[in-house]
Amino acid sequence: MKKILIITYYWPPSGGGGVMRWLKMSKYLPEQGWQPIIYTPENPDASVNDESLLQEIHPNTTVLKYPIWEPYDIYRFLTGKKKDTKFKAGYVSEASSGNWKSKLSVFIRGNFLIPDPRMFWIRPSIKYLSKYLNENDIDAIVSTGPPHSMHLIALGLKKRFPDIKWIADFRDPWTDIDFYSKLRLTKWADKKHRKLEKKVLTKADSVITVSPGCARDISKIANRKIEIVNNGYDPADFEFAEDKLDKEFTISHFGAFNKDRNPVHLWSILQKLAEEDNSFKANLKIQLIGQTDNTILESIRNCNLYDNVCIIEHLPHKKGLSLLKSSQVLLLPLNNAPNVMGILPGKMYEYLALKRPILAIGPTIADYAKIISETQSGSCHNFNDKTGMEKTIRDYYELFKKNALRVNSNSFQEYSRKNLAKKIIDIATK
Known part of the structure; x- marks a missing residue:
């Protein structure tokens, strides 16, 4: 060798x-x-x-x-x-x-x-x-x-x-x-x-x-x-024994969640929908797996959503992936920083392999957005696109209620x- x-x-x-x-x-x-x-x-x-x-x-x-x-x-x-x-x-x-x-x-x-x-x-x-x-x-x-x-x-x-x-x-x-x-x-x-x-x-x-x-x-x-x-x-990480989705409308984030990635408009949109619809409030679960910055938790608290948060500070990697596989939506917020156009978060590739709908927040002409579009794995919205984010959340929630929230992810095998x-x-x- x-x-x-x-x-x-x-x-x-x-x-x-x-x-x-x-x-x-x-x-x-x-x-x-x-x-x-x-x-x-x-x-x-x-x-x-x-x-x-x-x-x-x-x-x-x-x-x-x-x-x-x-x-x-x-x-x-x-x-x-x-x-x-x-x-x-x-x-x-x-x-x-x-x-x-x-x-x-x-x-x-x-x-x-x-x-x-x-x-x-x-x-x-x-x-x-x-x-x-x-x-x-x-x-x-x-x-x-x-x-x-x-x-x-x-x-x-x-x-x-x-x-x-x-x-x-x-x-x-x-x-x-x-x-x-x-x-x-x-x-x-x-x-x-x-x-x-x-x-x-x-x-x-x-x-x-x-x-x-x-x-x-x-x-x-x-x-x-x-x-x-x-x-x-790694394909070996995705050999799950079962494929059972959460009963809640779970929006999950996996990995380090720092201050520069805080999707403040998303929290306000979720607050609006929760105030409009008690069933949305009851079904919503914001699952944060990994180190989460206090500014993000404070933003969620200010939107009266803290009761909907499930914080898991750290899990073995495969255990974290199995929780994500059960999630309804996978959250992918990018750093709101000057170099954002070239950022391709490592977790994005694992999100692709999980074949669950991705909600990505960052420039829609950046490198990450091209991959999500090509693989048909979710939706991308600019940092300030409140209207687009709200529509996507509403669409995802309606599909969730019908037990029909799916994506037809494909062409991601080149990233094995x-x-x-x-x-x-x-x-x-x-």
């Missing part, structure tokens, strides 16, 4: 969206004749844990772990948080508008922890992996970010081992990411971020990302072709993780 070294901060037992891309991709690499060698922290400061994901690791996988020091305890001390506090998705956006201690911590994060708080792992990792590469044959290296410190580890290795092909995987942008403008950067720090980003983009043998929009944005910085390898779904793993190998062997 050929061997591919994958440098990733996110790996089981850590949970969440950042884990899935390379956990699932690596699962199907051995079928292509490639053995995955995972390099990951021994003691990451994970926002969530999911022990069930350990069972997803292919038996042919070698996992290398090395200790990491991260300054999050200092952040907890500065902001008065408890030592065991977990950081939710979007914490930078929340902290940037908080009290002076939170704003100071964001300033330190942006200007001194470049490119991110995992920067202290870069040099030790280069030293550790250089020894490993000297003693073992590796055919390709993948670095996946964020955190973009993973790319700087690979950059250091590329200088020492120029003949090994390096693929830099941008799951999210670097300087174009939605919270970059909230980092309170000095001109010096902004320049350094951009210089490091440009170096990674130009020194890597191949650069891949998750959507056409992201590829266009990154190519403007790198002045080179950017390959697209979408996120996807098995097919995407083959695409990675095609890039690695070019």
Whole structure:
């Protein structure tokens, strides 16, 4: 077997969206004749844990772990948080508008922890992996970010081992990411971020990302072709024992639900319908699975819908999917941020495979909307399209009452993780 070294901060037992891309991709690499060698922290400061994901690791996988020091305890001390506090998705956006201690911590994060708080792992990792590469044959290296410190580890290795092909995987942008403008950067720090980003983009043998929009944005910085390898779904996760729908009109969201994704107009529409129709109020269930920002819960509370909310902070991944499979509607709100046109949430592909109606909220000309339209898997509405959202909710509810709420999703099989793993190998062997 050929061997591919994958440098990733996110790996089981850590949970969440950042884990899935390379956990699932690596699962199907051995079928292509490639053995995955995972390099990951021994003691990451994970926002969530999911022990069930350990069972997803292919038996042919070698996992290398090395200790990491991260300054999050200092952040907890500065902001008065408890030592065991977990950081939710979007914490930078929340902290940037908080009290002076939170704003100071964001300033330190942006200007001194470049490119991110995992920067202290870069040099030790280069030293550790250089020894490993000297003693073992590796055919390709993948670095996946964020955190973009993973790319700087690979950059250091590329200088020492120029003949090994390096693929830099941008799951999210670097300087174009939605919270970059909230980092309170000095001109010096902004320049350094951009210089490091440009170096990674130009020194890597191949650069891949998750959507056409992201590829266009990154190519403007790198002045080179950017390959697209979408996120996807694992067919093995969708072998459910039964296909029984909820009796309630369940609108479910799965995964991190941060402040920038808060669909405030949706909550007001649901409030309006609940006030018009007592049966709608009685049937409505808003199911939130995963870390949910307090601003979203506050918006729901302000619309007198809190009694309709079911909050499940975390579930094993497959258990979460089984709950979604029983849901009437799957909610897909996108980040209301400058880079939204290229955002393709990882959960979207799993929504497609669940074959339940999707209610997506974001620009209707963005990359995600094209996929939902092509697969006939649901409806898309602009952030402020209250009229369209209300019509869709009314239509979905009428179909629900007739036990006829279905979608005829199709043509989504190209996003199978098995097919995407083959695409990675095609890039690695070019």
